[in-house]
Amino acid sequence: MKFKNSVITGGAGFVGSNLVDRLVSIGHKVIVLDNFVSGKKSNLSHHSEKNVKIIKIDISDKNLDKYFKKADYIFHLAALAEIIPSFKDPNKYFKNNVIGTLNVLKAAKKVKIKKLIYAASSSCYGAPKKFPTSEKDKIDLKHPYAETKFIGEELVMRYASIFKMPNISFRFFNVYGPRLNVSGQYSAVIGNFLTQTKNRKPLTVVGDGKQTRDFIHVDDLINAFIQVIKSKSVNKIYNLGSGKRTSINTIAKIFGGKKKFIPIRPGEPKNSVANIKKVKKEINWKPKISIEQGIKNLLSS
Ligand code: UDP
Numbered sequence: 001m002k003f004k005n006s007v008i009t010g011g012a013g014f015v016g017s018n019l020v021d022r023l024v025s026i027g028h029k030v031i032v033l034d035n036f037v038s039g040k041k042s043n044l045s046h047h048s049e050k051n052v053k054i055i056k057i058d059i060s061d062k063n064l065d066k067y068f069k070k071a072d073y074i075f076h077l078a079a080l081a082e083i084i085p086s087f088k089d090p091n092k093y094f095k096n097n098v099i100g101t102l103n104v105l106k107a108a109k110k111v112k113i114k115k116l117i118y119a120a121s122s123s124c125y126g127a128p129k130k131f132p133t134s135e136k137d138k139i140d141l142k143h144p145y146a147e148t149k150f151i152g153e154e155l156v157m158r159y160a161s162i163f164k165m166p167n168i169s170f171r172f173f174n175v176y177g178p179r180l181n182v183s184g185q186y187s188a189v190i191g192n193f194l195t196q197t198k199n200r201k202p203l204t205v206v207g208d209g210k211q212t213r214d215f216i217h218v219d220d221l222i223n224a225f226i227q228v229i230k231s232k233s234v235n236k237i238y239n240l241g242s243g244k245r246t247s248i249n250t251i252a253k254i255f256g257g258k259k260k261f262i263p264i265r266p267g268e269p270k271n272s273v274a275n276i277k278k279v280k281k282e283i284n285w286k287p288k289i290s291i292e293q294g295i296k297n298l299l300s301s
Pocket residue numbers: 174186187188189190192193204205206207211213248265268
């Protein structure tokens with residue numbers, strides 16, 4: 001079989017680099033476009049140039065035509081991803097996440113791709129009232145990060161319907177797994193707990209720890225990417241989570257060790273869990289890795 005060409009924006013990041021690994025393993029040639037603000041060279045250092053071409057580029061102020069010429073699949077994952085910093089610098093978020101997405105779409109429209117996949121965010125539901133939350137539930141944008149990722153999604157869907165592009169938007173819930181950012185003020189809870197466990201420090205539990213999230217392992221997330229490129233599905237939005245809710249106290253219990261309670265983060269939702277009926281049915285996918293297993297794997301790696 002002839003190899004396929006894929007372009008991944010943000011391919012040096014946590015999800016992106018896991019996706020590069022998988023695509024290479026199934027015979028794709030990959031071009032990574034990354035500005036290396038949060039992406040890391042070391043996430044891709046095990047690949048040869050023959051399979052993975054790495055381009056340092058800021059997608060928000062460059063013409064991308066030449067990178068997309070041979071593309072069969074485009075995975076648009078590049079974005080600024082932190083909530084609190086997005087309040088401080090909304091312009092930067094708008095440029096990266098909205099203009100960046102527009103640039104990707106403009107270049108992708110000129111070539112005959114098989115599928116374009118956009119990484120959207122479950123933050124578009126704000127503090128949801130219905131659980132599990134489905135794709136049809138209310139959009140409630142509470143910060144510039146959510147706003148810019150949602151405008152990106154609107155653009156992706158608009159291009160799909162106006163220009164008949166084969167676009168898909170996945171609304172990510174809380175993704176975790178190998179290469180999750182573990183050392184930042186705003187890093188995700190599982191990343192923080194991992195570092196704290198390794199350094200024999202207490203686990204920083206926000207508030208009373210009874211809040212819940214939907215944690216999806218990156219391998220399951222990437223299985224969905226592979227299923228969707230094999231499917232006929234286009235012009236669709238899908239939630240991508242495990243469909244299960246887990247409290248932060250439960251996460252702390254799986255890690256084991258002492259807890260330290262720290263002040264609540266104003267404005268964050270108490271609960272979040274995805275309704276994943278649509279994605280399960282339409283692309284023949286289901287999550288397989290339990291949170292217990294996923295954390296165990298991380299602790300032993
Ligand atoms: N959280 C926590 N301890 C940490 C980091 C986060 O208890 O060290 C909590 C956070 O307040 C939230 C949940 O874990 O309720 C998930 O936070 P994260 O930043 O991972 O993702 P979010 O769902 O907020 O985007």
